[in-house]
Amino acid sequence: MSMPLPQPYCNSSTNFEMSARADNDKETQKQRREECNGVQGKAEHLNGAAVTAAGTAALVSLKADADYFRGYSTIHIHEEMLTDQIRTNAYKHALYENAKHLRGSTVMDVGAGTGILSIFAVQAGVNKALAVEACEIAEQARLIVKENKMEDKIDIIKKTVEEFELTEKVDAIISEWMGYCLLYETMLPSVLRARDKFLKEGGLMFPSKATLYLAPVHDEDLLKRVNFWNEIENKYQVSMKCMKSIAEATFTADADIRVIPPEAVQAHAADLCSLDLMTATPEDVQSVKSSFQFKCFGHTIINGFISWFTVEFPGGRILSTSPYKEATHWAHTVFSLQKPFPVRQDTEINGIFSLKPHPRNHRCVEVEIAFTVDNQESQRQTFSLHNTCPGRQLHNEDRLIPDLPRKTLDCTKSSLENGGSSPIQERSSKYGKKNSNAMKIY
Amino acid sequence: MSMPLPQPYCNSSTNFEMSARADNDKETQKQRREECNGVQGKAEHLNGAAVTAAGTAALVSLKADADYFRGYSTIHIHEEMLTDQIRTNAYKHALYENAKHLRGSTVMDVGAGTGILSIFAVQAGVNKALAVEACEIAEQARLIVKENKMEDKIDIIKKTVEEFELTEKVDAIISEWMGYCLLYETMLPSVLRARDKFLKEGGLMFPSKATLYLAPVHDEDLLKRVNFWNEIENKYQVSMKCMKSIAEATFTADADIRVIPPEAVQAHAADLCSLDLMTATPEDVQSVKSSFQFKCFGHTIINGFISWFTVEFPGGRILSTSPYKEATHWAHTVFSLQKPFPVRQDTEINGIFSLKPHPRNHRCVEVEIAFTVDNQESQRQTFSLHNTCPGRQLHNEDRLIPDLPRKTLDCTKSSLENGGSSPIQERSSKYGKKNSNAMKIY
Numbered sequence: 001m002s003m004p005l006p007q008p009y010c011n012s013s014t015n016f017e018m019s020a021r022a023d024n025d026k027e028t029q030k031q032r033r034e035e036c037n038g039v040q041g042k043a044e045h046l047n048g049a050a051v052t053a054a055g056t057a058a059l060v061s062l063k064a065d066a067d068y069f070r071g072y073s074t075i076h077i078h079e080e081m082l083t084d085q086i087r088t089n090a091y092k093h094a095l096y097e098n099a100k101h102l103r104g105s106t107v108m109d110v111g112a113g114t115g116i117l118s119i120f121a122v123q124a125g126v127n128k129a130l131a132v133e134a135c136e137i138a139e140q141a142r143l144i145v146k147e148n149k150m151e152d153k154i155d156i157i158k159k160t161v162e163e164f165e166l167t168e169k170v171d172a173i174i175s176e177w178m179g180y181c182l183l184y185e186t187m188l189p190s191v192l193r194a195r196d197k198f199l200k201e202g203g204l205m206f207p208s209k210a211t212l213y214l215a216p217v218h219d220e221d222l223l224k225r226v227n228f229w230n231e232i233e234n235k236y237q238v239s240m241k242c243m244k245s246i247a248e249a250t251f252t253a254d255a256d257i258r259v260i261p262p263e264a265v266q267a268h269a270a271d272l273c274s275l276d277l278m279t280a281t282p283e284d285v286q287s288v289k290s291s292f293q294f295k296c297f298g299h300t301i302i303n304g305f306i307s308w309f310t311v312e313f314p315g316g317r318i319l320s321t322s323p324y325k326e327a328t329h330w331a332h333t334v335f336s337l338q339k340p341f342p343v344r345q346d347t348e349i350n351g352i353f354s355l356k357p358h359p360r361n362h363r364c365v366e367v368e369i370a371f372t373v374d375n376q377e378s379q380r381q382t383f384s385l386h387n388t389c390p391g392r393q394l395h396n397e398d399r400l401i402p403d404l405p406r407k408t409l410d411c412t413k414s415s416l417e418n419g420g421s422s423p424i425q426e427r428s429s430k431y432g433k434k435n436s437n438a439m440k441i442y
Numbered sequence: 443m444s445m446p447l448p449q450p451y452c453n454s455s456t457n458f459e460m461s462a463r464a465d466n467d468k469e470t471q472k473q474r475r476e477e478c479n480g481v482q483g484k485a486e487h488l489n490g491a492a493v494t495a496a497g498t499a500a501l502v503s504l505k506a507d508a509d510y511f512r513g514y515s516t517i518h519i520h521e522e523m524l525t526d527q528i529r530t531n532a533y534k535h536a537l538y539e540n541a542k543h544l545r546g547s548t549v550m551d552v553g554a555g556t557g558i559l560s561i562f563a564v565q566a567g568v569n570k571a572l573a574v575e576a577c578e579i580a581e582q583a584r585l586i587v588k589e590n591k592m593e594d595k596i597d598i599i600k601k602t603v604e605e606f607e608l609t610e611k612v613d614a615i616i617s618e619w620m621g622y623c624l625l626y627e628t629m630l631p632s633v634l635r636a637r638d639k640f641l642k643e644g645g646l647m648f649p650s651k652a653t654l655y656l657a658p659v660h661d662e663d664l665l666k667r668v669n670f671w672n673e674i675e676n677k678y679q680v681s682m683k684c685m686k687s688i689a690e691a692t693f694t695a696d697a698d699i700r701v702i703p704p705e706a707v708q709a710h711a712a713d714l715c716s717l718d719l720m721t722a723t724p725e726d727v728q729s730v731k732s733s734f735q736f737k738c739f740g741h742t743i744i745n746g747f748i749s750w751f752t753v754e755f756p757g758g759r760i761l762s763t764s765p766y767k768e769a770t771h772w773a774h775t776v777f778s779l780q781k782p783f784p785v786r787q788d789t790e791i792n793g794i795f796s797l798k799p800h801p802r803n804h805r806c807v808e809v810e811i812a813f814t815v816d817n818q819e820s821q822r823q824t825f826s827l828h829n830t831c832p833g834r835q836l837h838n839e840d841r842l843i844p845d846l847p848r849k850t851l852d853c854t855k856s857s858l859e860n861g862g863s864s865p866i867q868e869r870s871s872k873y874g875k876k877n878s879n880a881m882k883i884y
Contacts, residue, residue, distance in 0.1 A: 001519075001619065075689055077443075088677075111443065140684065140685060147681045148681050228524075237565070240556065242585040242589050250518075
């Protein structure tokens with residue numbers, strides 16, 4: 001037997017306390033930990049306490065933020081982001097390509113992490129980068145800025161962007177806020193609040209647009225894992241077919257993050273929504289509700305949907321997490337179906353995709369997909385993307401916590417026909433016609 | 443950005459509640475959950491409560507057991523164990539090879555999981571297998587036994603082996619109790635208690651012996667991850683060398699589980715201890731303390747030690763997790779050094795390896811390695827193997843919990859010379875002479 005070990009990023013002893021330890025200065029160490037644990041501390045001292053129903057929502061929110069900020073206090077996540085050259089170079093070249101707009105300007109880097117985007121901005125010619133980072137990685141960012149001799153150009157501000165104040169406005173806001181399924185982590189509202197507070201009129205947003213896509217898939221990897229239980233008989237001469245239903249139930253219970261090969265995709269993608277980051281409001285981007293329509297390529301079994309996203313920078317550069325492009329650290333978000341169904345060429349799948357903050361953790365998302373196949377069979381399935389890092393699981397007892405009411409933006413056809421309009425534009429289209437346009441910008 | 447998602451086995455909604463759900467019978471579901479959560483429940487209802495110092499140790503122990511049993515209530519861990527054909531076939535063939543001893547006998551399978559070892563035992567000719575499994579997987583094991591038409595031969599007993607009573611004794615005990623670094627999970631004491639309570643005199647243990655090994659390594663994968671921060675400059679024209687020390691501190695803070703290639707091993711392995719499972723007591727196997735001596739193969743930098751283990755079955759079949767053999771799901775336990783050191787041919791490394799239950803979770807282990815190089819430089823480093831699954835992290839606040847006194851078996855040379863003797867035999871040897879014998883049984 002072998003029980004799983006924790007993921008490295010979940011390891012409380014491997015965060016940036018290390019950097020403090022290297023100081024060999026216990027006072028600095030203590031102070032740093034207190035600073036870093038700002039949000040964490042607030043939530044953690046409440047952990048063991050009995051909580052009234054009234055205080056629950058605030059506590060849940062505080063705990064979610066604590067986990068979120070602690071997650072970015074480990075080296076592993078920064079290693080992963082910098083290893084992703086598709087991601088990092090998209091920002092680098094988008095900034096370089098906008099050198100004529102950026103030269104001599106002031107930019108704000110929201111959630112700066114190691115500060116690499118601020119450094120790219122300075123390399124592109126900005127006069128001042130305000131690197132706002134609440135997490136302990138800010139201390140390392142200070143050292144990195146020094147190492148690159150950019151102390152006069154980059155100010156590291158160890159605060160949340162909500163806590164930060166500034167007398168003058170900035171010319172551009174840079175931020176890498178995208179999570180799995182685009183909105184997981186719910187960082188975008190903070191970026192949009194920063195835009196409203198700090199960005200000059202006519203200032204630039206990096207990125208400036210974001211689009212979320214959905215496509216039906218024939219997911220062979222899932223089938224292999226389910227059929228594993230059929231194969232026990234061939235392997236060991238012991239039958240375990242009864243485990244197959246458990247495997248199916250397990251793998252379809254929640255969304256999964258995996259790289260799906262392009263040949264798995266069984267119809268042109270639907271673009272669920274496009275966010276204009278110059279105009280969207282923080283409230284707008286909390287939730288998505290959008291219709292989709294697919295016309296299948298040919299004979300196959302559909303056993304899931306996948307979502308991915310693109311973001312666009314000023315000047316038109318696209319960062320894409322599409323299965324038709326080289327994989328990024330975001331991979332694809334896989335929604336595996338409890339009831340796979342057969343399709344033939346031109347089978348129509350019509351449905352509604354809804355994404356909203358998880359009722360038990362506002363940093364996580366919950367997705368519902370409801371659809372019909374050739375206007376006959378109908379299915380509705382709910383998936384969670386849980387954020388448990390580092391080490392705080394959504395336990396069964398948390399289900400006692402009530403669902404908080406949240407604004408959901410309805411992008412379905414009927415709501416739009418009824419006069420709905422919004423920065424999240426419905427772009428889902430019939431039978432891949434508009435979808436095939438969407439394909440061009442992958 | 444992209445925060446990590448939980449490991450599937452850490453996902454509370456993907457455990458065997460699924461199987462209950464499939465029943466479409468809410469009462470059965472509730473009942474099953476209550477049964478399955480026996481130990482979990484006891485610990486969990488205490489979670490939010492304020493705890494006195496006096497009750498802390500018992501609570502910690504209860505929580506550790508809760509996490510442990512819950513871990514085995516997901517399909518993922520059983521998939522992983524059955525995917526490991528080296529592991530599973532070792533048991534299968536060991537049982538088949540002992541057919542003449544097993545025919546018509548009664549065996550007990552401790553921690554039976556899916557029940558596959560009991561099924562192998564029946565295939566090998568036993569008359570009755572008592573499959574003891576406390577976790578919810580026991581319900582699935584019942585279905586698997588039925589599917590294989592062995593209801594008359596295999597009794598599934600949904601209890602811990604400590605809770606189980608029996609009037610007659612059994613002819614053999616089968617158990618796959620081995621964890622990372624052999625003793626992680628601390629399941630062996632339960633198996634030995636079952637032996638003392640249930641095994642006939644002269645009965646067989648599967649496995650009957652276990653040996654833990656240690657070897658110094660030149661671990662290139664670690665170097666690559668540390669040097670990643672040097673390479674940022676080549677990748678992006680941004681210098682991040684200051685991150686290297688954080689990476690080093692992070693990766694050397696705890697033990698890691700990875701497959702290490704055989705060419706990384708830089709001396710003949712030392713066998714830290716050999717457990718005779720016919721005679722060792724539950725108290726004996728809680729801790730290991732053993733000296734080791736290596737004579738290095740040649741010029742290199744040593745940046746860590748790795749441990750692995752073998753177990754031996756009656757008749758002599760060996761299941762090995764050695765780097766010289768095909769990898770298993772146990773991989774190797776890697777202890778990365780804060781201060782790597784150079785060696786040349788015949789450089790001697792002398793030291794003491796200590797393993798004990800983690801003070802904050804008796805299912806986890808803490809390892810200390812103290813050593814000198816050519817009797818000059820000395821180092822001492824402590825490593826934890828944390829069990830955080832599913833989702834219960836050892837938080838900083840847990841450090842307030844006092845260290846519990848535990849028996850440690852001293853296998854160091856001096857203690858043995860002073861008349862110490864024990865079923866954990868010291869087999870560490872000078873300059874690879876006895877080590878090279880040890881190598882034969884990998």
